[in-house]
Amino acid sequence: MMQIENNEACFVRLWLRLExxxxxxxxxxxxxxxxxxxKAWFGHEATDDFIWEVCTRCGxxxxxxxxxxxxxxxxxxxxxxAIIEVxxxxxxxxxxxxxxxxxxxxxxPQSARLNESRWREGGRRGEExxxxxxxxxxxxxxxxxxxxxxEVADLDAExxxxxxLTDIDFLDFED
Numbered sequence: 350m351m352q353i354e355n356n357e358a359c360f361v362r363l364w365l366r367l368e369x370x371x372x373x374x375x376x377x378x379x380x381x382x383x384x385x386x387x388k389a390w391f392g393h394e395a396t397d398d399f400i401w402e403v404c405t406r407c408g409x410x411x412x413x414x415x416x417x418x419x420x421x422x423x424x425x426x427x428x429x430x431a432i433i434e435v436x437x438x439x440x441x442x443x444x445x446x447x448x449x450x451x452x453x454x455x456x457x458p459q460s461a462r463l464n465e466s467r468w469r470e471g472g473r474r475g476e477e478x479x480x481x482x483x484x485x486x487x488x489x490x491x492x493x494x495x496x497x498x499x500e501v502a503d504l505d506a507e508x509x510x511x512x513x514l515t516d517i518d519f520l521d522f523e524d
Contacts, residue, residue, distance in 0.1 A: 351390050353436045355445055360452030363429055366390070367418050368456070383428060384411040390432075399435065406441075407431035419460045422453060426463060 351366075353359060370389055374381040383404055387395040404411050407427040418425040426449065433444055450463045 353433060355433065355437060355439070355443070355448075357445070357448040357452050357455075360429070360445075360449045361455050363432075364418065364425075364453055364456035367425055367429070371415070371417055380412070381415050382412050383407070383409055383415065386415075386428075387432075402435050403428070403431045406434055419457050422457075422460065422463055426450075426453070 353363070367386070370386055371381045373389075374385065379385060384400055387400050387403060391399070400411055407424075407430070409415075409424065409428065415421075415424065415428075429449065430441065430444055430446075433439070434441060453460075453463050
């Protein structure tokens with residue numbers, strides 16, 4: 350049985366064990382899924398109710414194939430959070446997520462960091478990120494009924510059937 354704690358050392362072990370289990374399943378030609386992972390880690394304690402609760406909390410199906418942790422760390426992060434929640438019987442807000450993310454960086458130093466695009470080192474959003482969001486909001490604003498006729502005509506010209514579709518960067522279909 351696994352001893353799970355809410356600290357960085359345990360999280361590093363979990364990340365490494367996750368990758369080890371994936372490789373083991375690959376060598377045995379078995380499916381690397383949530384159900385098989387929980388059965389391997391917890392043995393007879395991994396009842397159907399336990400597996401169902403973990404799957405519900407992480408938002409994944411029990412038999413769905415999991416990608417490698419280095420390629421899709423967000424799915425595995427949610428899985429580990431769900432396992433810790435169910436095993437320690439604690440709420441989602443009580444898990445040390447920063448320690449979980451640091452543990453991923455320690456376990457897989459060659460991989461990209463989790464949440465790199467959203468958060469800075471200090472845990473606060475940078476001013477550049479906020480400015481980019483404002484620019485994105487202005488660019489992605491839908492065309493209103495009050496739009497200038499010239500703008501509408503330009504959009505229609507871009508989507509004309511005479512033009513090759515590969516020349517058009519983005520087509521906006523409104524419902």
